[in-house]
Amino acid sequence: MATVKHQIVDCDECKNKFKLKPSILKTEKVGEEVERTYFKCPKCKHKFIVVYKDKEFNNNLIEIDNIRKKATKVSANNEELKELINSQNKLHERNLEISGMYKKIYGA
Template structure:
């Protein structure tokens, strides 16, 4: 990860690298991944995760490996893509739900 972003608050460039992301526990199994502007310290949430979200990520990684197998049938690949898309949609909803719940608190 090496992306350039512009801070909404100070309008300066943020050079985001993996090492700049932080993870904090919000409550129980819920974690917030975020980064801060190096200039004004404004925090930007990347995602909120829980155990289900993280389990889905592991399953998505397994699916990617299976899809990379050249000997996989078209039917099997199609089913894996459907499962992948379903898990991605679930994770998006999970993170959005926590964002809605916690953004006014954070």
């Protein structure tokens, strides 16, 4: 059975080191159709924002997953693979823009 390694995080506030486990990630609604994913330092409770998501963001994640599935079925030197990777990168960049926009509105 594979061992899951969790990212080690250093709290900016209290310098506490802790493992970033899925169980400490929380999601809350901050707008009509906007969700914020965050976690808190277990020691000082400082809040760290991971990402903001909306409907477009979630649809992009689904499309990225579909692109990855298609990419596993084409050859490495195929022009189609290059197009799939380019499409995936554009969706990823768009999601960064979306989250960044909401960070400006709702806080980082």
